[in-house]
Amino acid sequence: MKIVIDARALGSCPSGIGFHIYDFVKELAKKAEFEITLLTDVAESSQMHGLKQMGVSVWCYGSRVFRSIEIYRYFLFVRRFLVHWQPDLFWEPNHLLPVSLKGYHGKTVVTIHDLFPLSRKEHFSWYYRLYFLSGIRGSAGRADAFLFNSKETEKQAIKCFPEIWGKERYISYPIVRKPPGRPVCDGGFFLYIGNLEMRKGTDILLDSYRLYRKGGGKRPLVLGGNIREKKIGRMLAQYQAECSKLHYLGYVKEKKKYDLLASCACFVFPSRAEGFGVPPLEAMAYGKPLITSDLSIFSETLPVSVPAFSLKADPKKQAEDLAALMLEESWKAAPLVPWQAIEELYGAALAGERLAHFFKRTAEEKDCRENA
Numbered sequence: 570m571k572i573v574i575d576a577r578a579l580g581s582c583p584s585g586i587g588f589h590i591y592d593f594v595k596e597l598a599k600k601a602e603f604e605i606t607l608l609t610d611v612a613e614s615s616q617m618h619g620l621k622q623m624g625v626s627v628w629c630y631g632s633r634v635f636r637s638i639e640i641y642r643y644f645l646f647v648r649r650f651l652v653h654w655q656p657d658l659f660w661e662p663n664h665l666l667p668v669s670l671k672g673y674h675g676k677t678v679v680t681i682h683d684l685f686p687l688s689r690k691e692h693f694s695w696y697y698r699l700y701f702l703s704g705i706r707g708s709a710g711r712a713d714a715f716l717f718n719s720k721e722t723e724k725q726a727i728k729c730f731p732e733i734w735g736k737e738r739y740i741s742y743p744i745v746r747k748p749p750g751r752p753v754c755d756g757g758f759f760l761y762i763g764n765l766e767m768r769k770g771t772d773i774l775l776d777s778y779r780l781y782r783k784g785g786g787k788r789p790l791v792l793g794g795n796i797r798e799k800k801i802g803r804m805l806a807q808y809q810a811e812c813s814k815l816h817y818l819g820y821v822k823e824k825k826k827y828d829l830l831a832s833c834a835c836f837v838f839p840s841r842a843e844g845f846g847v848p849p850l851e852a853m854a855y856g857k858p859l860i861t862s863d864l865s866i867f868s869e870t871l872p873v874s875v876p877a878f879s880l881k882a883d884p885k886k887q888a889e890d891l892a893a894l895m896l897e898e899s900w901k902a903a904p905l906v907p908w909q910a911i912e913e914l915y916g917a918a919l920a921g922e923r924l925a926h927f928f929k930r931t932a933e934e935k936d937c938r939e940n941a
Contacts, residue, residue, distance in 0.1 A: 570932060571656035572597065575647060576607040576627075577634060578663055581614055582795065582820050584764055585847065586682060589718070590662050591616045592744035596921025598623050603925070606656070608647055610634045615822070644668045651675070657932040665704030666711050676931050679708050680716040680741065681726050683844030685768065688725065692768040692842075709733050714931045716741040716924075718845045721866050737934075739927045742870075745850045745915035747908055751831035753855055758789040759895065760833035762826055762848050763840075765805070766797035770839030770862060773887050775804050775815075777839070780892035782812055788834060788895075789814040793821035831855050835900050838862070839891060841880060845870055850915065854908055858900040860891065872910050876900045 574594065578587040597603050598620065606626040609617065610633050621627055628650060634643040644667055651659055652672035659673065662680040670677060686693045686701035693701070709730040714737035717723035727734050759778075765771045771792075778790045792815075796802045809815050821829065830836070836852035838861045849859050849871060861867055863877040876899055878890035894900065 570602055570658070570929065571604045571606070571654070572658050572660060572928065573606045573608060573651060573654065573656040574660045575609075575663060576617070577610045577630075577643070579607075579614060579617055580609040580611045580629075581633065583614055583616060584795070586663060587614070587616070588847070589680075589682075589743050591620070592746065592917065593662075593741075593921060593924055594620055594625060595623070596744070596917055597925060597928075598625050599921070600925055602929075606654070608650060610643055641667060648673065658928055660928070661708075661712075662716075665701065665708045667700065667704045667707070669707070669711060676713045676934070677711060678714045678716060678928070678931060679712040680718070681705075681722060682718050683722055683842065684725050684729060685842050685844075687729065689768060689842045692766070705730060709736075712736065713934075714738065714927075716927075718743055719866060719869055721869055722844050737927075737931055739923075741924055741927070742915055742920065743845050743847050744917045744920045745847060745854065745911055746917050747912065748827050748830065748851060748854045751827055751855070753831045755834050756832035757834050758791050758832075759835050759837050760791050760793075760829055760852075761837050761839075762793040762821055762829065763838070764794050764797050765792065765801045767801065768840070768842050770841050771801050772804060773839045773841075773862075773884070773891060774837060775801075775808050776884075776888035777891035777895065778815060779808060779811070780888055781895045782814070784892060784896050786892075786896050787814075789816060790837075791816045791818065791829060791833070793818045793826065793829065795820050826851075830857065833857060835860060835895075837891075837895070839878070840864060843867075849875075850911055853906045854911055856905050858903045860894050860900050872906050872914065873904055875903055 576590050579590045598605055608628050610630045612627050612629050630643050630646045634640045648670050656675050658676045660678045664681055686698045709732045715733055717740050720740055763769050805817055830852050835858050838849050840862055843864055843866050859875040861875055861877045862880050876894050
């Protein structure tokens, strides 16, 4: 069975969706019945090189297309490839199909991770919201099947686009792999890893840390991830000038990420909106306590409840409440979650097997119609 995957989110400096693709491709590539080809803009990341070494075929567009109008030309490249090779199934893990795949006769599966450009409009430009809305509407009609990274995302998608109800659907939770062995210790610092942007609550965290320090808190705060908004960059520079214990590491590669997770005192994840949220589970896998926002998605995805501040409060109160949780250190008493409990929910082998079964079932439906 030939599967082609749009892996551009994995091409360089991957974050959430990129690692989602990487984890599942690693599992699918182990199956002899699958011939996997990745399409991407560029192939610069270590993860992409690792997949090549596993024998996965990679075809590049040749230049980066992230958040640019060039995405439409990239998809013409995708369409030409699909029309020429006619794989059994094309998987688009990046939310949407911005163009028609006319001439391609296999099955198309789209993963929707969230609908934030529609539900959290304040965090996105008007032209990206328009692109997203147009792309999701088109995908609802063009795709044969949909994957969702949570039940909550599926519910929201069907509410906004009822035509998805009539398509094949499957909840494909992200894979959470057992983290590599590291000496686990309490290095005394708070840690956040993820994109630095308003949607992720980075501004709340920075304001909270300032209040934490004014309240007598001594622990450093370490931030790792790409800065996605100028406002966050300005806040970070200002607060770093005020406090020598606020450390920004830039984009953190995997080895460094696991070193940090194994040695932090507490992982803080103040996100305003999440489709799933893998980093808290990665921290849990090292036995680390968490502080999060009170997003409903965490009640679906986290094995236990954790200390959380309310997003329903006004912005000043949010920062005050998070600072209070950091100061009180009640998070130290949170129950530890054994790796087995996480593996039972999000283990690689089981998740890969289930996705493979869904892909085979979806591809075979075409044959049934042709033979009818």
